[in-house]
Structures are given as C-alpha cells and as structure tokens.
Amino acid sequence: MTITNTIKSLLKKKIPLTVIHVTGDNKHINITAVSDIFNNINTxxxxxxxxxxxxxxxxxxxxxxxxxxxxxxxEWKNK
Known part of the structure; x- marks a missing residue:
C-alpha cells in the first residue's frame, strides 16, 4: 500500500470525512478533507x-x- 493510500485509509477511519483526497510522494503530501465536523471550527x-x-x-x-x-x-459545495 502506498503512503497516500495509507494516509487516506487512516483518515477515513479516524475522522468522519465526506470527501478525502490525498496526493503526493513519500515526503510531501497534499490533503483535501471535507466534513461537517469542520462547521464553525477555525482553520x-x-x-x-x-x-x-x-x-x-x-x-x-x-x-x-x-x-x-x-x-x-x-464550503465544498460553494467552492
């Protein structure tokens, strides 16, 4: 399993995400996460x-x- 797939799987297990995109290589990772748990929470x-x-x-x-x-x-829908 690649590191991006490992991270994606881990985040899905730990956080109730609607959308998760993980790209990059072993050292540099880009994560886009969408969830209602982020409502009214600062960056x-x-x-x-x-x-x-x-x-x-x-x-x-x-x-x-x-x-x-x-x-x-x-926010994701309005993006």
Missing part, C-alpha cells in the same frame, strides 16, 4: 484534527511536509 483547529492521526508518521519522519485544505460540506 488551526481543523488542521489539528487532520494532524492528530498522522503524528506517528511525522514523528518517524515518514512524512516531512503536509499541505492541508479543509472544508465543511457547505
């Missing part, structure tokens, strides 16, 4: 929600750089 808190399940991969240096874009379902 910092949204990123913390995504980072939390990824911390083991960051600590062991499997992941180096992560770009995260988060949207509520309504």
């Amino acid at each position: 910092l808190r949204r990123q913390q929600i995504i980072y939390k399940p990824l911390m083991p991969y960051i600590i062991n240096k499997t992941l180096h750089a992560i770009s995260i874009k988060t949207y509520s379902l309504q």
